[in-house]
Amino acid sequence: MKVEFELNGEEKSFDVEPGEVLLDLLRDNGCKSVKRGCETGDCGACMVLVNGRAMTSCTLFAAQVNGREIRTVEGLEDELAERLKESLLEAGAVQCGFCIPGVLISAYSLLSRKENPTEEEIEAALDGNLCRCTGYIKQIEAIKETSNKIGGSRDGR
Numbered sequence: 001m002k003v004e005f006e007l008n009g010e011e012k013s014f015d016v017e018p019g020e021v022l023l024d025l026l027r028d029n030g031c032k033s034v035k036r037g038c039e040t041g042d043c044g045a046c047m048v049l050v051n052g053r054a055m056t057s058c059t060l061f062a063a064q065v066n067g068r069e070i071r072t073v074e075g076l077e078d079e080l081a082e083r084l085k086e087s088l089l090e091a092g093a094v095q096c097g098f099c100i101p102g103v104l105i106s107a108y109s110l111l112s113r114k115e116n117p118t119e120e121e122i123e124a125a126l127d128g129n130l131c132r133c134t135g136y137i138k139q140i141e142a143i144k145e146t147s148n149k150i151g152g153s154r155d156g157r
């Protein structure tokens with residue numbers, strides 16, 4: 001069957017098998033930032049933005065995103081994304097790195113909807129992202145730091 005959606009700003013058309021999951025389709029088409037972890041919706045390694053919301057691509061059939069807008073880390077290049085990457089690195093929040101694309105997607109989704117999230121809101125946004133290395137503290141700090149930097153640049157406009 002044919003599935004059409006916008007992938008990282010470009011209109012795409014794919015022939016997919018019935019039952020093919022979005023995770024496989026994206027990885028087979030060059031989006032290697034989308035990681036294969038649990039494949040049951042529990043670890044968040046495969047998260048992508050679907051119309052701006054963070055969702056696990058292992059639990060979505062490719063056919064379900066027909067007509068939607070999909071963004072992976074490969075397509076996150078704006079100021080918010082760059083600040084987030086910078087803050088995660090500066091905070092020492094990247095160790096093995098396997099969870100980081102999913103964390104970026106969750107954080108990006110949160111900060112694009114909410115200017116100054118509380119710590120509880122950040123924790124809730126990362127609820128679906130499993131990280132075995134960092135204990136989350138540094139990731140939460142990095143997201144707060146990004147929110148401050150972005151807030152500062154908004155104020156200085």
Ligand code: FES
Binds near residue numbers: 036037040044056058
């Ligand atoms: S691989 Fe999709 S949530 Fe773990």
Ligand code: FES
Binds near residue numbers: 094096099130131
């Ligand atoms: S940095 Fe290793 S799993 Fe998160």
